Amino acid sequence: MSLSWAVFSPFILAIFVPLMKRYSKLHIGWLVSILPLALFIGFLSYIPKVMNGETVYHVIEWIPSLGINIAFYLDGLSLLFAMIITGIGFFVVIYSIGYLGAKENLVNFYIYILMFMGAMLGVVLSNNLIVLFVFWELTSISSFLLIGFWYHKPESKYGAQKALLITVSGGLAMLASFVLIWVVTGSFDIREIIASADLIKSSDYYLAILILFLLGAFTKSAQFPFHIWLPNAMEAPTPISAYLHSATMVKAGIYMMARSSLFLAxxxxxxxxxxxxxxxxxxxxxxxxxxxxxxxxxxxxxxxxxxxxxxxxxxxxxxxxxxxxxxxxxxxxxxxxxxxxxxxxxxxxxxxxxxxxxxxxxxxxxxxxxxxxxxxxxxxxxxxxxxxxxxxxxxxxxxxxxxxxxxxxxxxxxxxxxxxxxxxxxxxxxxxxxxxxxxxxxxxxxxxxxxxxxxxxxxxxxxxxxxxxxxxxxxxxxxxxxxxxxxxxxxxxxxxxxxxxxxxxxxxxxxxxxxxxxxxxxxNLAKFQQLQARLTPKISLNRIYDWSIDAIPKTGKIITDRQMTGFLRDYLVFILGYVSLSILATMFIKNTWTFTGLDLASIEIYEVLLAVLLVAGALGVLFFRTRLAAIISLGIVGFSVSLFFIFFRAPDLALTQLIVETISLALFLLAFAQLPDLKPEVKKWSEKTVNIVISVAVGVTIFLLILMANGNRYYEPISEWFIENGYALAGGTNLVNVILVDFRGFDTLGEITVLVAAALSVYALIRLRLEKRSESNE
Amino acid sequence: MIFDVLIPEIVLTVVALGLLLAAAWQKEGQSGSYLGYLGIVGLLGALVALWPAIGISGEVFDGMLVADELTMFFKALLIVVGILVFLMSIEFVEKNHIPAGEYYALLLFGIVGGMIMVASADLLAFYVGLELLAIASYALTGMLRNDHKSQEAVLKYFLNGALASAIILFGISLFYGLTGTTSIQGLADAFKVGVNGTDSLVMAALVFLMAGFGFKIAAVPFHLWAADTYEGAPTPITAFLSVVSKGAAFVVMMRIFFVGLESLTVNWSAAFAVLAVITMTVGNLAALWQKNIKRMLAYSSIAHAGYIMVGFAAATADGLTGMTYYILAYALTNMGLFAIIVAMSNAGLGEDIDGYKGLSRKNALYAWMMVVFFLSLIGIPPTGGFLGKFLLFKASIGANLVWLALAMAINSAISVGYYYGVVKTMFLNEEEEEEPQKLPTTANIGLVVWITGAMVLVLGILPSFFIELSSQVAKILP
Known part of the structure; x- marks a missing residue:
């Protein structure tokens, strides 16, 4: 009997359980019981070998690139456990035949129990920590399914969930310890790890490895304070309690401690x-x-x-x-x-x-x-x-x-x-x-x-x-x-x-x-129990567990309600807040408020006035109560910007800005004319404060960034190159024209193409609308 | 060389244009399904056309696009995902009277956009790909024109997306100002030679870039659009958004951060570690409360973005391999799940989790496959999700981030809560009177479910080949 067969045969048999139910008149328990008995006899036959100190090793390549192979290894410890698993397993299956009547969902029961048996054998025979972990979690899952076997009872559901949560979390902690062991020794192979035991014990990670590892072992083996799941797990059918929650699964933690004693103890x-x-x-x-x-x-x-x-x-x-x-x-x-x-x-x-x-x-x-x-x-x-x-x-x-x-x-x-x-x-x-x-x-x-x-x-x-x-x-x-x-x-x-x-x-x-x-x-037990009742503390571990199980979804609800309002402006608060906060914080931490190299022109009084007008326009958008006023106020911002362009001798930009501003103003007015009147919104002061803080933060961030970007110049601007080469290469004296039609000729061509395409679509849309209108008129 | 590398994109673009033209001749009331099948043929063609490019590596268009193991892997994945989205769309498009020509053409354009993104070696090329994908996605999200939710979804998606694009551009322009180049390799060289990596302007540029990408991958605190958009979008498009948009953004991030901003690793890896934990925690906690399955999966996908970011936090070759494998497993898992959700909505059962009551008896295949997909999302063996999570877990511990690995483990445990809720609804409600009406499996969706289900299990049971492929991706590292 090869070891991999021993581990995988329960899984294979599990697949056939539904068929057995269909084609066999016998209680399926009888058929299922054959397997643990056969396996038990198989393991018995290993005793002489193991007594002589020999071991059995069997490996199947799985993910060699990660050092994860399905390796099975049998020594005295594994053999003891394997015999308990298959031996008690046999008796429990026999017992369950009398215990569970024909009305129960026997198919599920025997599938789960076989799954568990295979997983448990996998745990005690695996020589690779990752494979072991997979089987380890599988035992938790099959235990969950078996505790919840009578799933219509709320106590069963509660017990099943509790057992799963505690043991699976412990298992994950254990996985972390396995990976740390891999970090230290470079191997997931238990034999190799034992060979480098000194490395582990002397490494800086030893304590972390030990604690994470023991979390896994203690949760599984119901050690204080993680024992609270086991009493609730008693909701399982009694054969299961006898098998999983007393003889085998809860001893998996013991097994792990025993197995690791050579490299951790x-x-x-x-x-x-x-x-x-x-x-x-x-x-x-x-x-x-x-x-x-x-x-x-x-x-x-x-x-x-x-x-x-x-x-x-x-x-x-x-x-x-x-x-x-x-x-x-x-x-x-x-x-x-x-x-x-x-x-x-x-x-x-x-x-x-x-x-x-x-x-x-x-x-x-x-x-x-x-x-x-x-x-x-x-x-x-x-x-x-x-x-x-x-x-x-x-x-x-x-x-x-x-x-x-x-x-x-x-x-x-x-x-x-x-x-x-x-x-x-x-x-x-x-x-x-x-x-x-x-x-x-x-x-x-x-x-x-x-x-x-x-x-x-x-x-x-x-x-x-x-x-x-x-x-x-x-x-x-x-x-x-x-x-x-x-x-x-x-x-x-x-x-x-x-x-x-x-x-x-x-x-x-x-x-x-x-x-x-x-x-x-x-x-004197009665008296003693009275004493116990008086000594029992009010805060029990179970209460803490129940409280934290409730607390998780409650926190979730709070988080969801806070942020998922459905309003875009609330979303913006988070997003902009984060961006400006992280940038300002970086600047603050790195202490880089350097604005050296700023080449600033002197500021004239009319520029200041214009800036005030611009700010006033922006504020007006916020405070005007009617749409029309707000849009016009927005227009003031745009037109002031174009005035700035004129001051700084950029007439072409000013012209562009003026045209764009005029068109967008007209479009705004056209579109908003269709909308209902603005309703004055009543907002709480807290909300207003948040909005003010965020907008100020965004403004300050961008302002500082632009100052800094302007102050840190790593490369010469390309404009110098255009000035030098404009005439020589393109033969033009108007630099803007040269850039548009020569240096960036293809860009311009592309832009024109886009414009044409857009114009065509606009034309098509208008035609469609006209056609529809004439149709409806007829 | 150019053609060897670009044939798939060219094929897809031509097919997409062809679909648009074909749609022009379509008569009112005529089924548009054949357009969908044409698209699938085009995608299969593109998949075949990837063949000659295997093993070729190098740059095209003056270093704008690149061909290497990373692009190869993800182009193939994008095309496969595209095929799956097409398959699950065909009935949905018919039922909801969505204009088929536009829908399928936009999907193809989106996929091409994604392919350009994963192949871009230059920030500008990446941006073009990003916008191509994004604009197609916006249009697709609003395809249900008479559905208010769909319209709300597209509005929020578009406004947020536009803001994100602006933020990314701001970041790119700062980097350009600092280094004088937009080439990703050029950035790396510039930081090596002269530009001071601790300059606060560099930090600002980094923050902008990360914030912009944060939108695309729906990381907290930029995730807020995701739930509304995922819920309102046509379901196959939700699948598309959660896999293609997100996945392509992750791939570009791999190249930009691991290659271009390699000298700044200390800065971004720490930031990613924090964002990863916040993202996975918020996503999982919020998912616990959802009654709508698409909304629930939206939050779950936020949480998964958090897990994937662990690879960035680790900032090692292992992290890169882990992310690649994770994205592969996640993509296939999500495709399968959404296919079932599409089937449910086609059958008129709605999108509320309550509608899944007794699914195990209406359609056992769907119910059991959903269990497999959920196991994969939680990260329980023997599914691909487990190995993906394990690789990231290993990468984070290997990078000395034990706390991050533990946060990941705790989050996986929390996520059991909401996935289990759905499973419970599917299996454990038996008070119903008589035998419920059966829900037949349709050919297209059945195909998607079988393909993805099989792949998710293969990724969990026989992963060697795919792990090898994923570790090839790490070759992009300098």
Whole structure:
């Protein structure tokens, strides 16, 4: 089985799901389940190879010019994840057959789940960061589709959107870190990047890379404060919660941290950020789990808490911590997966997930109760189940930080770990004892509870049996799975030996404290919850999220309303304002108010008078109340300009200006005669001020620019050349004529052509009008 | 040499004049569709005529026009886009009683204008191309003569456009005064030899040029005309404006800024970085509120101008490649989207997003293709838009502008909001009573949708060839 086939086969199968629906009488889940099983067996067959330290590499050229190739790589870590993805995937598909009735949109469900499976395999097998990113975002999208599977429910839509926004944004931050890594190392290839790990750690970008990278990992793995999407994601069908939001997708962030430990971890920044975020998440989410009333919400917070535990371990990055992280990852998948299935069964059979309405189900559903009991005890860390083993190792890791981190951590982490474990113990007990042994209150239920059909409980039983088997015989996976995976994370071969009894030591004492205090806490849970209710702060992270989600469109509305008035003059305010502002600002910043080289003639009194007249005319256009007066006022401006031309001895220009001015005045009058009277506009002073400021700014800008342009002369004007060569080359003494008919003869010809063309069109228009008129007269 | 390079333009001009003549013989009430098909034949001819010019590089008309990888790439793109606009126009023109001869001829003139722009090596030649394109665009925007919106659109477009032209000319004249040349290469040489690049007059000229181009590409704060104009213009023309006018302006900017004003890179790249962020943010935020799909896409296209400007902010060969690829992906995506909008409006479903309710059951092809196009606009794999965005993302980080890359990422996330709104409307409204009336796919628009949809996916899945082409464009760099 080649790796690319493993990744792409779910996508290919997804295409055929609609056909299966059409041609198969069987529930499509049965057909779909074949693939994860086959893949799981395929991955199993890699175990001997990987145990020997070998790896598998497979590459397809994609965009070689950018160094982006579809490269797949399988080592111990990838194999562990691939087996979890396909193994749990198989059970979840089987479970979903009983869970989702024929009325549901099964085609969509199985397409999405296959898409997710392929994407998730792509994440854990990719050796190229960009390809990995593509699959990474694909998992977010398929998770979005699956959370929103019952899209008619508003909670589903809300949860789906929240999950998508948070995880995709994190993914984009991660992409930025990948590109920064490329800037530093010149490669997107994970193997090559590991080879240049020192380059990354010593580069100036290290902190930026680390933070952006962790944003991606933390959002995906629901670490504080990005965990808020996971409880809302519980709106998904329960098989999905079990699969994506507990066993696989949320562990993608963990995977990324483990995968990158060889080129990012080991620095103080990594150690402190990752382990502190992790331990805080673990304690906080454990605490939150105690307040929840929805069974799935309890499991959601429990998942966040357990992910926090694994994150903490990856933060420590000691060999022991890595082994424990890998081992716990595996254990968590088995007991949490089965607990989710139990909750799904309870929901399915009783019609509610509200822990306050449930109780005494053990008699009615003995098998489910057994599964729940084993799963909860494993989660609480009770021997001899696998959860006990990994929790013991976790305690051991927290007490062996001496010399690795600062002295205060040697008491801080063990204390926090015990606290988190106490919460875990208490909510595990609550989950199990309250639902299955609490006071029966069947009258509150919509359905009469009885044992679930075999299709639902069998997958749960098989999953939870792993907790027992590997709890009793950890040796089964020590060397085959845990050791290769941990070695891949640590970069050296780690030999693993997991046992139940280490003698009377600190971790054992911690476990005893946890069980003791945890039992007390469980018994007094009601009082504790009252305390919690009083402690809950008013401002929650969810409120901040909701507020910012609202704030974005609101800002958009403000921006739109402000500028998009539909009035051209308002548009002009923005445009002219920007242009003059940026020019004036440049001049100011660069301090270049130089007007040297100005060659100014002396100013005569009649010129000043004329200028005053011109300004008065311009102002008149603004203030006259009738169109006629305004147009005449505009005429004054034009005619004053032509007078200026006369003063400066440019009679030809003056003549042109006079003609143009006269014609345009006449045209204006003709056109405006048809328009209704001017209405006096009432404008606010603020608007008027803005208008005045903008017009003054534009005037000042242009004025200064012209002065400067005049003052900075880089080249001799061409007029000198015309004067020198006019007679010699063209034989004419009237320079203007020579320029028009000789030097720029073609220009003049062109102008004449344009005039002729325009005249022809005018003629055509007049003819058309006349013809129409005569037609209508007839 | 001249003919090798200019045959496509000559072919198109001749065909355009021919269309005008043919229209003169057209009888009232006679279908003008054949004129559209003639135009397509002309465009295909021009595409073939590009062939001999492959690999030729050099200048013609005393350095007024130039032939190189950049012109080749974008001329081909312009012609392809032209074909797509023609295809989506044919039914629309019939339905709305638009005078076919003028419409198609003006489109061809506009395309020729765009081709002159991308091939110009001189500020004046560029200006001529710009005006040819702009005047054709003004006329086309107002083609729906009895539609008030169309008339408002053309008025705003024309007044703003005229102001923009004036501002660009002002900038050009300042540069001419400073350097004594209008040749783009000449500008570069002048700045290298003597002209002080930090002179505030140079800065003023730069501001004028950037402001004028700001109009053409609808960058904030010069974007205000865009929404009104895009909404009011005939839909195929909206597509034309959002791709041809904008794209050609970007290409000219590449040459002017990267080649001509290379010595001033420090100044303009910083300004572009700021404008890019403002433009993408304002565009995306404003788009969130739109109820009319053309208006929404107008703002989305403003936001995309912001993304493309990231390439200028980076001011590197990677940035140039990224912009080229982005424009390619964006052009094809937008063409596909607008083709569907044209189909909807031909079917009388209007331009309000509400009209798209239940489209997934009326025409599954359109609905799913719209999803593909939206994915591309957001920048989600496996579409061309993703790679375009990725290349720009990479370019900006490579140029030490991590904050700009993050702004781009955040903006992409915001843009999900409004695209998703349309998708939700298309797919998730099932309270409707019985099976809705089917909306058949018509041949021309179906062709556009299939071509663009396939290309958008090819650009996302098998991009190697096109990335190679895009990186060839960077050869214009000195």
């Amino acid at each position: 080991g620095t103080p920044e990594w150690t402190y950020i990752v382990s502190l975020v992790g331990i805080f998440t673990m304690v906080y989410a454990g605490y939150m789990a105690l307040t929840q009333t929805d069974l799935k919400a309890i499991l959601a917070y429990s998942t966040i808490s357990q992910l926090g535990l694994i994150t903490t371990l990856l933060g420590f990055n000691t060999n022991l911590a890595i082994i424990t992280a890998v081992f716990h990852l595996f254990n968590h998948a088995s007991f949490k997966g089965s607990l989710f299935m139990v909750v799904g069964i309870v929901d399915h059979e009783t019609g509610t997930r509200d822990i306050r309405k449930l109780g005494g189900l053990a008699k009615k559903m003995p098998i489910t109760a057994t599964v729940a009991g084993i799963g909860a005890l494993a989660m609480a860390g009770i021997p001899p189940l696998n959860g006990f083993l990994s929790k013991e190792l976790f305690f051991k890791a927290t007490v062996s930080l001496d010399g690795i981190m600062a002295p205060w951590t040697t008491w801080f982490f063990p204390t926090m770990a015990v606290l988190g474990a106490i919460f875990t113990f208490a909510y595990s007990m609550r989950l199990f004892l309250k639902v299955f042994f609490g006071k029966p209150q069947f009258e509150k239920l919509d359905k009469k509870p009885h044992e679930a059909p075999i299709g639902l409980w069998l997958p749960a039983v098989i999953l939870v049996s792993f907790s027992v088997i590997f709890g009793l015989f950890p040796g089964l996976i020590e060397n085959s799975i845990v050791s290769p995976a941990a070695s891949a994370v640590a970069g050296e071969t780690l030999s693993v030996h997991i046992s139940h009894w280490h003698g009377l030591n600190l971790p054992l004492l911690m476990t005893i404290i946890v069980i003791g205090v945890g039992t007390v806490l469980y018994i």
